[in-house]
């Protein structure tokens with residue numbers, strides 16, 4: 476591991492407990508409230524042939540397509556649900572207020588909803604995996620010209636556990652290095668340095684065990 480990589484590893488390992496604590500808090504909160512952050516991005520597009528045909532079928536005079544893309548992360552009863560949505564509408568008249576507020580103005584918003592007041596979001600899998608909190612579903616809504624939403628859900632306990640992998644690896648590494656130093660082995664590769672010079676003949680590590688030998 477090079478110097479800068481080692482620093483990155485240490486920083487990530489040091490930050491992990493913070494992420495772990497945050498995930499744990501979200502997990503506990505998720506049984507009472509749904510924390511959500513979402514981003515929506517609306518743009519308008521010129522009509523294409525397919526859209527024109529759809530508008531003709533519906534019997535109205537369409538001028539353009541409103542195109543909306545959304546991404547959201549929400550917590551619900553021990554799970555985190557990532558949703559990606561796409562909504563296309565054929566529109567004849569442009570709503571100026573809507574345009575000012577949303578079009579070409581992507582924004583993030585954060586909401587907190589009491590879960591007693593809401594229906595479960597998508598992303599559920601039946602069976603043991605679903606019970607554990609895993610899910611992946613795709614929904615096509617009838618509303619709009621074309622719309623689809625994909626929900627992927629993961630159990631928050633798994634996310635919390637994953638944030639502990641780095642700190643554990645860091646501690647293991649630190650213990651291994653200490654063990655190698657105390658036993659006259661090269662700290663970076665474990666080669667036996669007793670009786671060799673300061674430079675490790677195996678990996679070239681300089682000053683590996685100088686002064687550490689007993």
Ligand SMILES: [Zn+2]
Pocket residue numbers: 661662663664665666675676677678679680
């Ligand atoms: Zn070595």
